[in-house]
Amino acid sequence: MSTRSRKKVFFFSILFGILVLMNFWMDRELHPHYPLQYSEVFNPKVNANAIIMGASHTAHGINPKHLEEDHLKIYNFSMDGAGPSFNLKWYKRIFQLHYPKPICVIYGVHWLMFDERVFHRKVEQDSKYFPYDYLLSEFSRLEAFKILLLNRLAFIRERKQLVERLLGRTRQVVVPSKYYNGFIPYGRRGGLDRERDITPKNSEAEIRAFEQLLDEFERSKIEVILVQVPGYLPSRSGSNIEESMKLINEIAEKRRILFLDYDTKRITNINTDRSMFSNWVHLNEKGSDAFSKLLKSDLELLLRRGSAEDRGLSVPRRLSNEKKSPVG
């Protein structure tokens, strides 16, 4: 082997070594609930008859433990940054193929949910959690397979977070010991003093995806309940979320879906209690416990007694008349 060739081999060996080390370092799991959620969906053990879907506010905000009863098993499949298009793809291409059909879906809506800049999670980014047989089944879709394969490499998948990782900004933010059926509470605290003035940029594609997802549930005869988890009101300006809220309310009304809105309609002590929040939009362990209990009691009241209007909640006639209670 010539000197030039030896140099090249040496150069690429060092590069390979750097990438292997980076991959090892970046592969550390920062979200211990994701592998468990994917393990459940690909190899069901809980076999939940009601599931929770949504994004981080739901993943860290609704504890299934407080909603469950003897005959009812609930699993929280919500994931951080999961918008309607993610959930649609996840539901159709993963959940429907591997999990028993639930009788009810609690979907965690949010006034930011149609904003692609915020809810930008992609199914392909989770390929790390996919079993090999599923990965190979995607081989027919070459483009999807390429993305899935590339996302198995941590240094590619997590590359956007490199700076945050180097600066230690991605330290453990959840409380793994409190994990229960996909739910994991947030541990960090902060950012409650600053007022946020975020105007959602609603994407047509996300709105369409949400409608399609609801169509899917309807086709499968799965009952849907929309829930908006409480946010910390003193940190937020409310005027710019009206359009999004109107949109969600219209969808719920048009489809006669029960919509429990704890962020703009049913305001409770939780919304103003700093000790309940991890940050301006996420509940902490205490807050999620309090809210999950409140949600359960409301659902019981609503669905068993049909007294929704008295409590400021919008309930479609179909559910309140039938008094069918998928939860509780």
Place this chain on the structure above:
Amino acid sequence: MLFNSVSFLIFFPTVTILYFLIPHKYRWSFLLMASCVFYMAFIPIYILVLALTIVIDYTAALFIEKAEGKKRKGFLIVSVVSTCSVLFVFKYFNFFNSNLLRVAQFFHWNYPIEALSLILPIGLSFHTFQSLSYVIEVYRGNFKAEKHFGIYALYVMFYPQLVAGPIERPQNLLPQFYEKHIYDDQRAMGGLKLMLWGFFKKVVIADKLAIVVNQVYSDPTQYAGLPLIAGALFFGIQVYCDFSGYSDIAIGAAQVMGFRLRDNFNRPFHAPSSAEFWRRWHMSLISWFRDYVYIPLGGNRIGEWRWYFNIFFTFTLSGLWHGAGWGYVLWGSLCGCHLIFSDLTKTFREKCNRWIRLDRIPTFHKGFQIVFTFLLFCFTLIIFRSNTLSDALYVMTHLGTGLGSLKGLKASATSLYNAGLDRYQLIIALISIGLMEWVEGRESIQNMREMFPNRNIIFRWGMYYTVILFLIFFGEYNDQAFIYFQF
């Protein structure tokens, strides 16, 4: 096919390996075929448009060579008019038509001609100019007409420079297709390193800055102050990194196979004056205009005011070359005006420099000139990038809005963070720009082809690893097209 696509990642090594494996006499046909595949990856049918200009100019050049006197000129005119007509139909017809329509509406005339719904063939302006330079050179007797149709077609279609230059001259490129290229490891590695540098500029810098630029210019009225300043400065850097990155990849790809394409950029952001800037920016196009427009008009060997007109006319035409719109025309004329203004005020400025004793600190003086030239360029680009002239006017008049108070500055900074890149991404972009300027400021244009051949191994390898790791970790991979493809 985009250079920054997975298809090219397969296409390039395959073509290069096969090129060296097949016998020399078949190489031209193989390269021509590969170039067709490369071009047809965009809109396949448009290869016929390209074929038309190739046939016209190939035939015209043969006739020009044989003919004498007025006939010779006649064939040149036929060739230039036919080639330019293709460009006119696809690129300029709707622009002129809409303006005529406006005039007709103003005078309440009946104007029946409708707009054409044609998509501009990619890189049409580039290969049109390359074809024109061939027939003009043959007409001038500087180059003999190419007899081999396939080789001539390859001259126009050679894939590394087909869609965005460098705009080659027949004297430089055509003879290279007859040369027998043997694989040279050192040359190939130099080419690959240059490609790597081009990818760094395109994927790490240009495409990252594009996020902010696109966001700001999509609706500039939403912003004021810092985001607009960032949008204007970032677009200047984005255009440079995008286009010079493309040129580096093109030159590098050709170099791997043994071809030497001409340089297109020579560190323009280090130019201390507008005149120097335009000698370093898009050199293949600027020299084209110099040789085929500016000098035939009389160049600078005429009266002062006629010379100023020549500068103004050439730059206005170059603006029109970039795009069929008044914004581009205005941008070109503004660049011409800068040159004229800087010449008119040269003596006065020199006196001022002596008066404030700036000439006694030449380093500071030169630094000031470089920064001023860069800022002036970015300022004129506002017209180039804005969707409408009113948008451009808004950006230009609101660059300093809100920067007078601390509160306004803070609000301005917050809206900058909301313009697409978070704080970390913004820092990475700035570090990458700094790295690029540092490297290009220290290396000559020749050394860039080899990427630091005279430096020690630790420096060189350190740079290579940095560039590769930046590409992997901070690159934007969204198949974003090169800006100059649209021209």
